[in-house]
Amino acid sequence: GDPDVHASRSAQLFERADLVIPGGVNSPVRAFHSVGGTPRFIREASGYTLTDVDGNDYVDLICSWGPMILGHAHPAVVEAVQKAAATGLSFGAPTEGEIELAEEIVGRVAPVEKVRLVNSGTEATMSAVRLARGFTGRTKVLKFSGCYHGHVDALLADAGSGLATFGLPTSPGVTGAQAEDTIVVPYNDLDAVAQAFAANEGQIACVITEAAAGNMGAVAPMPGFNEGLRKLTSDNGALLIMDEVMTGFRVSSAGWFGLDRVAGDLYTFGKVMSGGLPAAAFGGRADVMAHLAPAGPVYQAGTLSGNPVAVAAGLASLRAADQGVYDALERNSATLRTLLSDALTAESVPHRVQTAGTMLSVFFSEDPVTNYAEAKAAQTWRFPAFFHGLLSRGVYPPPSAFEAWFVSAAMDDRAFSIIADALPHAAKAAAAA
Numbered sequence: 384g385d386p387d388v389h390a391s392r393s394a395q396l397f398e399r400a401d402l403v404i405p406g407g408v409n410s411p412v413r414a415f416h417s418v419g420g421t422p423r424f425i426r427e428a429s430g431y432t433l434t435d436v437d438g439n440d441y442v443d444l445i446c447s448w449g450p451m452i453l454g455h456a457h458p459a460v461v462e463a464v465q466k467a468a469a470t471g472l473s474f475g476a477p478t479e480g481e482i483e484l485a486e487e488i489v490g491r492v493a494p495v496e497k498v499r500l501v502n503s504g505t506e507a508t509m510s511a512v513r514l515a516r517g518f519t520g521r522t523k524v525l526k527f528s529g530c531y532h533g534h535v536d537a538l539l540a541d542a543g544s545g546l547a548t549f550g551l552p553t554s555p556g557v558t559g560a561q562a563e564d565t566i567v568v569p570y571n572d573l574d575a576v577a578q579a580f581a582a583n584e585g586q587i588a589c590v591i592t593e594a595a596a597g598n599m600g601a602v603a604p605m606p607g608f609n610e611g612l613r614k615l616t617s618d619n620g621a622l623l624i625m626d627e628v629m630t631g632f633r634v635s636s637a638g639w640f641g642l643d644r645v646a647g648d649l650y651t652f653g654k655v656m657s658g659g660l661p662a663a664a665f666g667g668r669a670d671v672m673a674h675l676a677p678a679g680p681v682y683q684a685g686t687l688s689g690n691p692v693a694v695a696a697g698l699a700s701l702r703a704a705d706q707g708v709y710d711a712l713e714r715n716s717a718t719l720r721t722l723l724s725d726a727l728t729a730e731s732v733p734h735r736v737q738t739a740g741t742m743l744s745v746f747f748s749e750d751p752v753t754n755y756a757e758a759k760a761a762q763t764w765r766f767p768a769f770f771h772g773l774l775s776r777g778v779y780p781p782p783s784a785f786e787a788w789f790v791s792a793a794m795d796d797r798a799f800s801i802i803a804d805a806l807p808h809a810a811k812a813a814a815a816a
């Protein structure tokens with residue numbers, strides 16, 4: 384049937400949005416470009432349920448692209464936000480809450496001794512790279528194909544996520560000089576990293592990596608990969624930036640660091656630590672962070688950085704994320720993985736449900752996916768049919784074959800029975816695609 388049959392109000396809003404907003408959305412993947420159909424405009428959300436403007440309910444498997452590990456409108460977070468909002472929205476002067484959020488992050492991730500709050504993951508990685516350049520006095524940055532670190536000019540090359548969805552190698556508007564200072568090598572390939580260091584001796588300021596890749600779909604680092612990056616960067620006088628914007632405080636209370644204990648020099652965070660409001664952070668070694676203004680010469684600033692309402696949301700979320708929440712995320716991710724795999728197996732659809740901690744992705748591939756080239760080689764044409772098979776039956780997966788799926792701790796038996804009922808239809812559609 385027509386997957387968009389119940390989306391007339393969303394369709395009207397999308398047309399209206401397109402008149403005043405480029406492509407009708409404020410972040411590209413929301414436009415359903417690679418899956419087709421009408422993007423759903425959301426009216427409200429609670430727990431694991433998104434409700435659109437036509438009154439359809441969906442089990443949310445995006446969770447705002449990661450932040451909502453507790454589910455939507457969690458009472459403790461909403462209360463903290465309301466309380467903070469009632470006492471002033473922004474001061475442009477320091478507050479005690481900022482210290483508490485910084486202490487919460489420093490207390491969880493051992494290699495992070497100092498932390499600066501910013502407003503988005505993009506700002507966090509942009510600032511971390513500038514700091515790495517300022518600290519080392521070097522210009523080049525090494526990143527991995529298929530890793531996304533936000534829309535920072537220097538980091539947009541071969542960047543997975545939305546660019547993968549839209550088939551862009553990089554973006555017009557990024558200058559040759561910026562691209563020239565960025566070295567891109569395949570993920571999970573330590574030899575390529577070693578060769579890059581040899582070919583650019585004394586010039587590489589930092590290696591930036593997703594602590595576990597989530598932006599080409601979920602692709603975990605192979606055993607020894609992060610350790611190898613640690614050694615190669617140390618041996619060559621470069622800094623290692625662990626981008627934990629997606630993994631941070633989701634895959635464990637200490638993020639990916641909590642799982643593999645490989646220490647980066649600098650870290651970036653966002654999503655979960657924001658509680659769903661605009662907040663992010665970068666931090667790391669105290670001696671490196673000491674180079675940041677006003678303590679040091681590397682400039683970085685923000686009118687709304689450490690915003691009291693965003694800080695309250697982030698703090699309430701992290702404080703509510705106890706071991707019970709992480710246990711629930713583990714359970715729910717494992718249950719979803721089994722349901723997905725059983726349904727696709729029943730229809731003989733070639734697939735791998737890959738995990739990176741509790742993040743997961745469906746690849747329509749017989750072979751494991753370890754890098755971006757392998758992710759792109761999967762049978763991605765099956766994805767739109769699979770996506771709409773789920774969406775039209777009340778399950779909302781990410782609208783791209785190159786994105787991670789996110790569970791929340793709010794999911795219960797009812798959520799999984801909705802998913803279990805929808806999956807056979809979606810798997811049949813994927814098989815027929």
Ligand code: PMP
Pocket residue numbers: 448503504505506508531532533534593597598626627628629653654663
């Ligand atoms: N780094 C990673 C690993 C991300 O997943 C993202 C966003 N998906 C970013 C950076 C950029 O964060 P933001 O969208 O908040 O700018």
